[in-house]
């Protein structure tokens with residue numbers, strides 16, 4: 001039985017319905033992170049879960065819609081960062097597909113990769129829209145420190161973003177992976193829309 | 201009913217403009233100041249979108265969003281004023297700390313751009329009914345299935361958030377602590393979100409099937425119960441807005 | 456009298472993906488137009504799977520392995536798209552929340568969802584919506600947000616959304632299992648009304664008193680197999696019924712303990728029958 005390519009996806013109703021739920025999970029994560037005053041965002045758990053369950057494209061769309069909705073209902077600037085969310089959805093989906101989520105230690109490495117990619121995508125946006133800052137106290141302190149030493153803005157901004165993103169994405173990947181492992185097979189199997197109906 | 205929508209009823213001229221025109225307006229207020237890269241263009245767009253917000257009568261709603269962003273913008277002024285790489289001309293000093301003109305101007309440009317984005321997006325979100333927005337996009341060729349995702353997400357999120365209250369109560373009564381050391385708080389996170397997340401994911405299966413039995417995947421051309429109002433000047437306005445965008449790109453490359 | 460067969464199932468077999476056990480094992484039966492059919496059996500017997508096979512979600516939603524045929528109104532369900540089957544047979548699920556589309560802001564628009572998908576003209580839509588809202592006692596709520604309804608109202612709305620598509624058959628899979636007693640009563644009442652109007656109804660249900668009261672015939676499932684398909688009295692009077700994890704209606708149990716049977720040798724299954732029998736004896 002040949003494995004279907006991760007890109008050849010059919011927009012099944014099941015994967016479509018996963019998207020609003022994924023966005024809702026992102027909101028729940030964000031809400032509890034601030035309730036517990038955690039120094040992390042934890043606002044992409046749903047995006048990552050949808051990638052793990054239904055592949056990179058569904059994950060990317062979940063990410064995009066997440067930021068569009070958040071941008072249109074709370075914080076307009078987050079519209080711009082839809083691009084970062086798309087990158088997160090794609091990366092997690094691809095890593096899941098090539099089997100990087102096999103163990104907790106692999107999940108940590110995956111989190112690192114996702115964090116780096118998120119930082120790479122966000123840095124130009126930070127530079128264009130915020131002059132390089134992220135709005136996070138710790139990250140921005142580093143940004144100020146590096147800028148004061150005449151380190152180029154791109155590097156300073158990247159460092160700022162890394163400090164913010166990498167720990168957050170590692171934590172988010174670990175949480176999502178833990179939840180994913182706890183999902184019943186009867187649920188995850190409906191997203192494997194590769195199978196043909198077999199004759200009995 | 202809780203909904204995420206920020207739509208405010210109103211009968212201003214802005215409320216009557218069709219959603220697509222407003223979306224194009226949002227896009228050009230984000231893009232043109234970046235393409236032009238000048239203080240004047242950023243200032244012009246801020247004035248335009250601010251004027252429109254006032255005409256629409258939603259300025260009071262926009263202020264909190266502006267306020268929220270201003271905290272970060274203060275740090276932008278400080279950091280750029282002190283350390284912007286082009287800083288040459290001292291502007292003023294507080295003790296031994298010198299603020300430079302170039303950095304402050306750059307910070308000003310950032311602030312103008314951010315405020316004009318906030319204003320133009322607010323214009324869209326406060327004066328457009330989400331269902332009209334989605335229907336307009338679907339009529340323009342957005343897949344009705346993606347349209348469904350947009351309109352359902354606005355109602356499903358508040359539904360999911362309402363389960364959150366139940367969880368908090370349940371966990372509190374079991375002695376969960378939301379205060380305490382960092383490691384204690386992070387360990388509280390999983391039992392808080394785990395059950396809500398898993399049950400909402402399990403629900404997606406029945407939700408998907410319930411849509412399918414209501415012909416969600418139908419091949420027929422969809423019809424609409426609400427025929428939506430049309431805006432007379434939509435075409436003219438859209439063409440003008442897009443022309444402005446093209447002109448600004450041309451200007452940028454001519455210079 | 457001429458009865459038209461509305462559902463014909465022949466040698467239906469089904470296995471879910473990643474499962475090695477048949478969830479439906481060689482099931483055959485026929486249902487006539489206007490009948491009220493109850494489906495009973497213990498947890499995991501295959502009731503939901505059978506309900507979903509009647510609308511084509513099994514196999515088309517899950518895939519997996521499938522054999523045999525399901526014909527509804529002459530349509531071969533497994534070979535037809537679910538959206539097309541929807542105009543012939545509708546399915547109501549357990550959880551009312553999950554059946555609200557979430558994309559509509561009023562009860563009225565919510566009912567329109569399926570009709571818009573079918574591409575009906577607006578006039579026709581409005582006619583049908585008014586009709587079903589009245590039939591299901593929801594007309595007064597037409598401008599309310601669906602999520603603001605009570606559980607029983609929400610489940611009736613789910614039924615309305617299905618009925619508006621004018622299927623010949625409606626299948627209900629434990630439609631009251633998530634409702635409080637009052638909500639359940641509301642739902643059973645509208646189901647009964649639909650039945651009186653001549654609609655063919657198939658209902659999986661754990662509440663045996665309801666099955667006994669409404670069903671023309673009862674289907675007993677166990678381990679994916681069709682054990683019995685007969686009038687409720689006969690099924691509930693089986694000596695081995697408890698081996699299938701079915702707890703018979705309370706009146707049946709009482710009469711069984713007292714060994715009270717009717718002239719055909721069956722135990723009474725409703726309060727009225729039990730009452731009548733007891734009066735004859737005393």
Ligand SMILES: Nc1ncnc2c1ncn2[C@@H]1O[C@H](COP(=O)(O)OP(=O)(O)OP(=O)(O)O)[C@@H](O)[C@H]1O
Pocket residue numbers: 185186187471472474478496497498499500501502503504505517
């Ligand atoms: N998606 C699935 N994947 C694999 N197996 C499944 C799936 N859904 C159900 N099953 C299995 O198929 C069998 C029949 O399940 P079904 O849900 O039809 O039973 P049921 O009679 O409706 O039970 P209940 O009274 O609990 O609703 C069970 O053994 C169940 O574990």
Ligand SMILES: [Mg+2]
Pocket residue numbers: 502503504628
């Ligand atoms: Mg069931």
